[in-house]
Amino acid sequence: MDTMWLVLGTSIFFSTIILYTKRFRLRSSHRSTLPLGSLGWPLIGETIEFVSCAYSDRPESFMDKRRRIYGKVFKSHIFGSPTIVSTDAEVSKFVLQSDAKAFVPSYPKSLTELMGKSSILLINGSLQRRIHGLIGAFFKSPHLKAQITRDMQKYVQESMANWKDDHPIYIQDEAKNIAFQVLVKALISLDPGEEMELLKKQFQEFISGLMSLPINIPGTTLYGSLQAKKKMVSIVKNIIQARRQSVLISTVPKDVVDVLLNDSSEQLTDDLIADNMIDMMIPGEDSVPVLMTLAIKYLSDCPTALQQLTDENLKLKTLKAQLGQPLCWSDYLSLPFTQNVITETLRIGNIIIGVMRKAMKDVEIKGYLIPKGWCFFAYFRSVHLDENHYDWPYKFNPWRWQDKDTSTCNFTPFGGGQRLCPGLDLARLEASIFLHHFVTQFSWVAEEDTVVNFPTVRMKRRMPIWVKRRGNP
Numbered sequence: 474m475d476t477m478w479l480v481l482g483t484s485i486f487f488s489t490i491i492l493y494t495k496r497f498r499l500r501s502s503h504r505s506t507l508p509l510g511s512l513g514w515p516l517i518g519e520t521i522e523f524v525s526c527a528y529s530d531r532p533e534s535f536m537d538k539r540r541r542i543y544g545k546v547f548k549s550h551i552f553g554s555p556t557i558v559s560t561d562a563e564v565s566k567f568v569l570q571s572d573a574k575a576f577v578p579s580y581p582k583s584l585t586e587l588m589g590k591s592s593i594l595l596i597n598g599s600l601q602r603r604i605h606g607l608i609g610a611f612f613k614s615p616h617l618k619a620q621i622t623r624d625m626q627k628y629v630q631e632s633m634a635n636w637k638d639d640h641p642i643y644i645q646d647e648a649k650n651i652a653f654q655v656l657v658k659a660l661i662s663l664d665p666g667e668e669m670e671l672l673k674k675q676f677q678e679f680i681s682g683l684m685s686l687p688i689n690i691p692g693t694t695l696y697g698s699l700q701a702k703k704k705m706v707s708i709v710k711n712i713i714q715a716r717r718q719s720v721l722i723s724t725v726p727k728d729v730v731d732v733l734l735n736d737s738s739e740q741l742t743d744d745l746i747a748d749n750m751i752d753m754m755i756p757g758e759d760s761v762p763v764l765m766t767l768a769i770k771y772l773s774d775c776p777t778a779l780q781q782l783t784d785e786n787l788k789l790k791t792l793k794a795q796l797g798q799p800l801c802w803s804d805y806l807s808l809p810f811t812q813n814v815i816t817e818t819l820r821i822g823n824i825i826i827g828v829m830r831k832a833m834k835d836v837e838i839k840g841y842l843i844p845k846g847w848c849f850f851a852y853f854r855s856v857h858l859d860e861n862h863y864d865w866p867y868k869f870n871p872w873r874w875q876d877k878d879t880s881t882c883n884f885t886p887f888g889g890g891q892r893l894c895p896g897l898d899l900a901r902l903e904a905s906i907f908l909h910h911f912v913t914q915f916s917w918v919a920e921e922d923t924v925v926n927f928p929t930v931r932m933k934r935r936m937p938i939w940v941k942r943r944g945n946p
């Protein structure tokens with residue numbers, strides 16, 4: 474927390490000087506179209522109010538207040554930058570679909586230092602599109618889905634075999650452990666063991682620097698994180714070199730490393746591939762376990778939804794047992810109510826509250842000016858909780874999706890446009906498998922716990938539950 478404030482303080486200080494020069498220049502040239510709003514206090518802008526709302530159970534109250542006064546798109550000054558905040562789904566869609574000539578990703582400095590210049594999260598243009606396309610296609614492939622299903626079933630069963638009736642189970646920790654193993658297997662085919670444990674340890678060290686002060690000297694968190702990344706990169710590079718030397722580079726790729734090694738582009742060097750394997754663990758590592766944990770939280774609070782989900786999954790399990798067939802990935806995704814539970818968890822949980830961009834030139838959308846150099850914050854959470862789009866938006870109601878389309882700009886848990894999350898199928902599949910095994914094998918009582926929304930979404934007490942094993946269906 475202290476580190477967080479330090480980061481904010483430093484970045485706000487340096488950017489404010491630039492801001493005030495730009496602010497007056499822009500006002501004079503584009504007075505009529507810059508969205509309404511306030512840039513807040515000198516130096517700190519509106520960051521304190523934004524952060525204090527973000528820590529509450531209604532983070533969107535910051536946006537709600539301004540939406541009422543200024544409209545769905547307004548200007549503010551947060552995290553050291555003048556920012557146009559959009560809670561208008563159409564405006565956000567337009568920005569996400571724009572190319573790098575208009576908007577590029579914007580992350581805190583500590584994060585960009587850790588990711589490095591060639592990270593998929595930061596690069597733009599044809600290389601980003603190429604890597605994005607290759608990874609997206611691989612994550613959608615039936616071959617990978619079959620492999621993930623086998624791995625996931627194995628890891629889930631191994632994890633659940635250790636659960637005891639008279640001990641609390643921390644769902645968030647269990648889900649994290651399972652999802653990390655699945656992710657590392659999909660990226661570099663590493664199986665659980667000593668090397669996996671080392672990677673897990675280094676990864677924890679690595680991500681501790683994501684929100685740190687951007688100072689890279691021995692003793693700082695950022696320095697420690699970069700050292701951890703170096704060790705992880707060297708593990709991945711060994712794997713890459715072994716594959717290059719082997720005659721066995723498979724034409725049917727078995728993991729993301731294979732996909733990138735098989736590509737003919739000279740830009741995909743070993744260094745770039747190794748760096749990106751680690752960087753891809755950032756969006757992949759935390760979000761899927763949070764999705765699983767939140768689903769269990771909402772189901773614990775909604776017995777009718779839990780009953781319907783359990784019935785649907787038990788029916789499938791019994792049917793497959795009668796046919797003597799194992800469950801395959803399409804079985805899991807074929808369960809309509811389970812999918813609705815996952816969709817509703819994504820809507821109400823808002824695991825990624827929104828995404829940030831920086832304008833590379835003055836852009837006008839729907840009559841609003843987004844000035845060159847300003848940040849743009851597409852805030853999905855307000856759209857997902859807007860009563861004009863969703864009746865009783867704060868109520869967990871998976872049935873609302875029975876006759877509702879998920880492919881609309883009012884539902885964007887995975888972003889959209891050029892950088893639409895390539896891991897979205899993987900995330901849904903993992904959550905489906907986890908829920909299936911969980912509800913068909915256990916009943917449970919959840920202890921009191923609350924959702925924390927900042928800096929990342931998680932459960933305050935790691936979601937402790939007391940489980941009871943079911944008999945065979």
Ligand code: HEM
Pocket residue numbers: 578593594595601605753754756757758760761764824825828829886887888889891892893894895896897899900
């Ligand atoms: C519930 C789970 C997940 C959620 C809610 C989620 C959400 C998102 C969002 C909103 C973006 C867009 C970021 C932007 O526009 O700047 C994104 C991008 C990305 N996600 Fe996910 N994600 C999830 C799971 C995963 C998984 C399992 C992976 C697999 C490794 C993954 C890999 C990526 C990558 C590589 C990008 C960057 C794509 C690019 O910039 O071209 N995500 N994700």
